[in-house]
Amino acid sequence: MDRRVREVLFPVGVTDVCGEIDNAAVLTKQCDLQIGLNEDHLVTVHGKGYLVLDFGKEINGCVRILTQLSDGGSCLVRVRTGESLSEACAELAERNAGNHHSLRDFTAALPIYSDLEFSETGFRFVRIDFCENKTVTIKAVLAMYIHRDLHPTGGFVCNDERVNRIFEVASRTLFLNMQNYIWDGIKRDRLVWIGDMHPETSAIICLFGADPSVEESLTYTKEHTPLPTWMNNAPTYTAWWFVILHDYYLQNADRAYLEEQREYLRGALELMDGEIKEDGSFSSLSESSLFDWPSHCSEDEKVGVFALWTLAAKCAEYLFREVGLDPAPARNLLSKLSKKRDLTVKKFKQCEAFLVYAGIRSAEDAYDFLTERGAHGFSTFMSYYILSAIADGGHPDRALGLMKEYYGGMLDLGATSFWEDFNIDWIEGSAPIDRHPREGEHDIHGDFGDHCYVGFRHSLCHGWSCGPVTFLIRKLGGIEVLEAGCRRVRVRPQLAGLEWMKIDYPTPFGVIHIECGKDGCTVTAPEEVAIER
Secondary structure (H helix, E strand, O other): OOOOOEEEEOEEEEEEEEEEEHHHHHHHHHOOOOOEEEEOOEEEEEEEEEEEEEEEEEEEEEEEEEEEEHHHHEEEEEEEOOOOHHHOOOOOOOOOOOOOOOOEEEEEEEEEEEEEEEEEEEEEEEEEEEOOOOOEEEEEEEOOOOOEEOOOOEEEOOOOHHHHHHHHHHHHHHHHHHHEOOOOEOOOOOOOHHHHHHHHHHHHHHHHOHHHHHHHHHHHHHOOOOOOOOOOHHHHHHHHHHHHHHHHHHHHHOOHHHHHHHHHHHHHHHHHHHHHOOOOOOOOHHHHHHOOOOOOOOOHHHHHHHHHHHHHHHHHHHHHHOOOOOOOOOHHHHHOOOOOOOOOOOEEEEEHHHHHHHOOOOOOHHHHHHOOOOOOOOOOHHHHHHHHHHOOOOOOHHHHHHHHHHHHHHHHHHOOOOOOOOOOOOOEEEEEEOOOOOOOOOEOOOEEEOOOOHHHOOOEEEEEHHHHHHHHHHHOEEEEEEEEEHOOOEOOOOOOOOOOEEEEEOOOOOEEEEEEEOOOOEEEEOOOOEOOO
């Protein structure tokens, strides 16, 4: 079932015009979406030229063009979309611009008296090149915004508008990727990557409590990569499945859904256990499995994989008990893992932070490593775990400041959704995504990126970068679910240097409200939820 809605968006601006094009600004003005014989809301194009439209924010959707008249009955146009202005104007293969998984650069005929939609992808900018020496009249160029009609009950607001803006953009990044299933990016492949989903499912819990896209994504991947295949063909992705299922069940206590996973739980843990030797060492396959892209193929990645495996085994032990399975296999796996001794992280903060998140390293011991050089070395995918570990080290104010430095850097570069990857070293001398670079400036989109996301292939709307949602609601709210279904919840808010904040956290019984100021905090909750302070 397609739960999505379609919303019409008009451009908010005309960025570029080239050639003899009359009345281009009319495209920003709303009109009825019906072609007529006698129109006064028209753009007239005389021969070859182009125009570039800005829809003001990243969306998932289609380009829709209403054409009135054209010499000869139709006109050939080239349509390009871009998450940045530069991408919308790039040639195919220029700095990795391309039709990767979706058409964002194509030619089409615009017949007279037509209303046509093209492609579906993630974009903000649209460039239309008129390829023939013809006179054409266009009534409207629209974006058909395709999304779910989402209404979160969880939320965060405080006195710091920079923090509020980061929360809003992180939430919107998540919403754009909450389609019928959970995607990690709207411009590229639309696969369900279990190994990328945990930041998204954690934020969904904070904003909605439950959402059908979570269970459907978990089930879809289980059914399409059945045992003994690893989820998404990657050992670490099966480990992430345990963590996501554990967190989601702890929040919602959907026992019927958990019971459906009984046999897969047993088989998946057996598969994972087979990868660990008695001395705690990994098989070469699992140790080199992807943890995250920046640390991939490094020695640090092996530590990150170990931490993830340990957390997954802990989650499995809890889930086995909940469905009445003997937890001994999970305990045995944990016992073998405990024999691993070398857990030194040399470079990558996300690997150190995940040792803290998995309960292996103390946050106090990791603090200096994680805060060295500020937000340098942060990871969008792993941002929540890094920020969480810094806060748990006794410095929530430092974590909040680094979040503002890192995610604020993307905002300053024009982000309306957060990106697949970001390095604050890219900021200096770079043009924002909503204008062309000047001489001597870097193109923040086309000139950077790494691994599978070089140049314009780089996704500027990636769901895994929504970490600030969970950090602000769960970590600053001091929220820890102690009993499945939120029957018992610990709430220990920390202002982190803010003057005031208000947090709403959803439970199956209603919303926990937290209000904090310099004079203290108040917490109200549904009567079914026992609050520990």
